[in-house]
Amino acid sequence: MSATITSVEEPSPLPESRPRRRLARAARPAAAVLSGVLLYLSFPPRPLWWLVLPGFALLGWVLHERRPRAAFGLGLLAGLGFMLPLLHWTGEDVGAVPWLALAVAEALFVAVGCVGIAAVSRLAYWPFWAAAVWTLDEAVRARVPFGGFPWGKIAFGQAESVFLPIAALGGTPLLSFAVVLCGFGLFEAVRRAGSYRSTGELPRAATAMAAAAVLAPVAGAFGSLPLVDNSAEDGTATVAAIQGNVPRLGLDFNSQRRAVLDNHVRVTEQLAADVKAGKEPQPDFVLWPENSSDLDPYRNPDARGVIDRAVGAIGVPTVIGAVVEPDTGKLRNTLIQWDPEKGPLDTYDKRHIQPFGEYMPMRSVARVFSKDVDRVQRDFGSGTKVGVFDLAGTKVGLVTCYEAAFDDAVRDTVKAGGRLIAVPSNNATFGRSEMTYQQLAMSQVRAVEHSRSVVVPVTSGVSAIIRPDGTIVEKSGFFTPAALVDEVPLRSSLTPATRMGALPEGVVALFAVAGLVLVAVRSRRGRGAVRTAR
Numbered sequence: 001m002s003a004t005i006t007s008v009e010e011p012s013p014l015p016e017s018r019p020r021r022r023l024a025r026a027a028r029p030a031a032a033v034l035s036g037v038l039l040y041l042s043f044p045p046r047p048l049w050w051l052v053l054p055g056f057a058l059l060g061w062v063l064h065e066r067r068p069r070a071a072f073g074l075g076l077l078a079g080l081g082f083m084l085p086l087l088h089w090t091g092e093d094v095g096a097v098p099w100l101a102l103a104v105a106e107a108l109f110v111a112v113g114c115v116g117i118a119a120v121s122r123l124a125y126w127p128f129w130a131a132a133v134w135t136l137d138e139a140v141r142a143r144v145p146f147g148g149f150p151w152g153k154i155a156f157g158q159a160e161s162v163f164l165p166i167a168a169l170g171g172t173p174l175l176s177f178a179v180v181l182c183g184f185g186l187f188e189a190v191r192r193a194g195s196y197r198s199t200g201e202l203p204r205a206a207t208a209m210a211a212a213a214v215l216a217p218v219a220g221a222f223g224s225l226p227l228v229d230n231s232a233e234d235g236t237a238t239v240a241a242i243q244g245n246v247p248r249l250g251l252d253f254n255s256q257r258r259a260v261l262d263n264h265v266r267v268t269e270q271l272a273a274d275v276k277a278g279k280e281p282q283p284d285f286v287l288w289p290e291n292s293s294d295l296d297p298y299r300n301p302d303a304r305g306v307i308d309r310a311v312g313a314i315g316v317p318t319v320i321g322a323v324v325e326p327d328t329g330k331l332r333n334t335l336i337q338w339d340p341e342k343g344p345l346d347t348y349d350k351r352h353i354q355p356f357g358e359y360m361p362m363r364s365v366a367r368v369f370s371k372d373v374d375r376v377q378r379d380f381g382s383g384t385k386v387g388v389f390d391l392a393g394t395k396v397g398l399v400t401c402y403e404a405a406f407d408d409a410v411r412d413t414v415k416a417g418g419r420l421i422a423v424p425s426n427n428a429t430f431g432r433s434e435m436t437y438q439q440l441a442m443s444q445v446r447a448v449e450h451s452r453s454v455v456v457p458v459t460s461g462v463s464a465i466i467r468p469d470g471t472i473v474e475k476s477g478f479f480t481p482a483a484l485v486d487e488v489p490l491r492s493s494l495t496p497a498t499r500m501g502a503l504p505e506g507v508v509a510l511f512a513v514a515g516l517v518l519v520a521v522r523s524r525r526g527r528g529a530v531r532t533a534r
Contacts, residue, residue, distance in 0.1 A: 031061065031062050032074040037055075037082070038054055044441040050161070057184070060184045060187035064118070073111075078110060078111075080103065080107045087152075090430075098356070110137065113133060116516055127187075131177050135505070153176055155172035165448065168227035171411075175445070185212075230467050230468050239283055239420075242264055242289070242482075243457060244267045268310040285391035290424040293323075317337060330381030334348065335400060356373075401427075404443055423456045425439065437462070443466055450497070451498075473486060
């Protein structure tokens with residue numbers, strides 16, 4: 001009797017649905033964009049500084065052990081999610097094309113940095129290496145091209161953060177490093193927790209590293225608290241910040257230069273009347289904003305006359321922001337020390353001038369992106385000397401508007417003896433956009449970094465007076481005349497950040513380069529071993 005054996009085929013597994021595969025493929029790109037958006041949302045005017053931590057935790061997941069090509073693409077998506085909304089104000093009056101061009105250029109820097117982060121994520125203690133690479137990327141962005149563009153430095157989003165005291169310890173580079181490290185450390189902690197659930201194993205060294213990455217920045221912040229001090233080491237000074245307002249928003253406000261000057265004269269004379277009536281205390285000195293007199297008072301007797309009248313009325317030294325037009329050569333964005341009896345004395349020429357705003361590099365190429373290029377008919381030139389005025393016995397460090405983003409521009413004034421910092425600014429071109437709040441946050445960070453009061457007079461707002469601990473004690477509104485008067489503490493001691501200068505940034509940059517070199521060496525050895533085996 002024969003038996004027939006019938007083979008029974010096992011059912012093949014059901015193919016994974018196409019929507020699920022597509023969703024899986026889209027997860028990392030979507031997470032990359034979301035991480036960039038979270039970084040943007042952590043910046044002022046929103047008080048959501050803590051969103052930077054899940055932002056970097058998510059970016060850590062996106063980039064962890066990715067290949068260079070994938071890391072570049074994912075980094076570019078993260079950079080666009082960050083820079084497109086953050087820099088939207090750059091197109092406020094010139095259209096979308098310049099905004100998009102700048103945002104894409106900055107996002108490319110982020111993408112290159114993300115390639116480095118993905119590379120070092122294969123190393124032990126990778127959150128430390130990765131945070132250093134991000135900080136190195138910020139350092140490069142702050143220097144090239146055209147002198148750099150530091151906007152979007154993570155430190156500048158931490159003006160209200162628990163991490164802010166770290167700025168006094170090592171400046172904005174160390175603050176950025178600490179915040180980024182904490183974010184990447186959070187991802188590593190979550191990753192280790194997930195691994196423990198699946199394997200039941202929890203390696204001590206890896207666990208300690210994740211804990212250190214999260215806790216070291218927090219400990220550093222609390223350990224730096226004694227460096228934050230509002231005490232008046234050298235007495236106090238009563239300062240007035242004048243906001244005269246502009247006749248209208250946008251680039252065309254420059255066409256009404258006399259109206260802008262008259263507005264600042266009017267507010268100063270009103271302050272003088274209020275002082276005489278006992279409504280306001282007598283200031284020791286007065287600060288006008290950048291571009292408060294776009295009429296050159298050295299060449300225009302009428303402009304000089306009304307400035308003399310206003311300064312004479314208030315009766316104290318006044319800093320005037322003016323556009324100075326030499327007979328030959330480039331224009332100068334100048335702050336003038338104006339004495340009520342002697343008239344104009346010392347001057348400070350802005351050192352970090354704004355490319356594509358105050359001067360036009362590659363004019364023919366830039367014209368392709370915007371027809372407004374030719375509004376800049378005569379370029380501004382940069383100054384060379386550090387700005388410190390002696391105003392009624394108080395040495396005041398001068399940082400003009402855009403310069404607040406540059407570490408050296410602020411630090412130099414403090415090392416040269418500035419006992420408080422003035423940041424005369426003109427944001428009228430950017431309307432009611434977030435730019436003003438982003439720049440004001442920079443001044444808050446600088447106050448803590450150098451332990452100085454900071455006074456920010458702005459043509460159209462927001463003007464402010466900031467304590468050395470970063471607290472804003474006086475603030476104006478947008479597009480309204482105002483005079484802020486306050487007694488501010490004067491300080492002369494130097495924080496570790498001020499004393500060390502660029503050293504912390506250099507150390508972090510060298511650490512990042514060492515990590516990248518280590519990855520390259522290991523990769524080369526690995527390829528050599530494969531060739532030998534073959």
